[in-house]
Amino acid sequence: MSEWKDLIKDSHARWEENAELWDDYMGYESNRYHRELIRPYTEKLLNIKEGQTILDIACGNGNFSRRLAELGANVIAFDYSEKMIERAKMRTKEYINQIDYKVVDATSYEELSELGTEQFDSAVANMALMDIADITPLVQSLHKMLKPNGVFVLSITHPCFQPPGVRKVTETEERDGNVITTNSIQLSKYLNPEPYHAIGIKGQSSPHFMFHRPLSYYHNLFFEDNFVLDGMEEPSFQNVTDKFDWLEIPPVLILRFRKR
Structure with missing residues (x-):
């Protein structure tokens, strides 16, 4: 499954419960990951x-929506958290x-369909798809909402x-004669999709759901809905500011799918 x-x-419900804390934490400039x-x-x-x-999908408190507007775009931004949209x-x-x-x-075909057909030059979802329980409606709807040759850029853990x-x-x-410190990661599973609880910000009242999906799942879902992958970035931090450096291990993945 x-x-x-x-x-x-x-x-x-969990995102509604944590929305105000996340907004307070992200503020106007967002966190280091985003910046x-x-x-x-x-x-x-x-x-x-x-x-x-x-189209800014799962826009949260609108940090990137405002950046898009600053760059001259007209933005339709949505989130399923009423509190996030208020903030x-x-x-x-x-x-x-x-x-x-x-x-x-x-996750609702009906609500997504109200956004229109071939209305958007591009769409974006920043650090969101791994938080969405069912992304099939979104991917299928995106192909209808984007203009010909339109692109969807997504970032995920x-x-x-x-x-x-x-x-x-x-x-x-x-x-x-030298003391060498090496940072690495250890994992024992990857292929099977899995929901799990996560704490994104210390102090949030309850953990939120995250949904692990392997790369093949994302790729095949978009390919089946007539998108092609034509851009990918795996950025890592260039300066170490905490005990564990991510210089050689990219913590995020950014993909660009183009409507064909």
């Missing part, structure tokens, strides 16, 4: 042009005429290097 429709309501990894490489793959209409509207003053925030459930149960390992050894 790779889609978990029975967990949709519970997943939504250094997600935003620059997503912008590169989107290749945003002034006047384009872009996004509160944080959006300068670009309010360029951004239309909506409460839409990405890297499924190869951050599956459920992954362990961070730090080893120290003496080598040629």
Whole structure:
């Protein structure tokens, strides 16, 4: 089983419960992951042009929606958390005429269909698909919503290097008179899709659901719905600021699928 429709309501309730904490934590500038990894490489793959209409999926508190507007795009942004959309509207003053925030459930064909047909030059979902219990409706709807040759750029936690149960390992050894510290990861499973609980921010009142899917699942789902993969980035941090460095292990994966 790779889609978990029975967990949709519970997943939504958990995000509603944690929405205000996430908004407070992300603020106007978002966190280091978004600033250094997600935003620059997503912008590169989107290749945003002034006047384009872009769909921001699972927009959260609107951080990237505002960035898209700053770059000259007209944005339709949605999230299934009512509280997140309320916070996004509160944080959006300068670009309010360029951004239309909506409460839409990405697992609902009916709600997605109301966004229109061939309305968008491109679409984006930042660090979201691994939080959505059923992504099939979204992928199938995207092909209808995008204009000819339109693209969808998505970022997710890297499924190869951050599956459920992954362990961070730090080893120290003496080598040629020097003490060498090596960071690595240890994992024992990858291929089987799996839902699991995760804590994204310390202090959140309850863990939210994440849904592990191997790369082949994502690729095959998009290929079956007439998309081609024509862009990919695996960014890593260039400066170490914590005990575990990610210089050689990319924590996120960014893909660009193009409608054909």
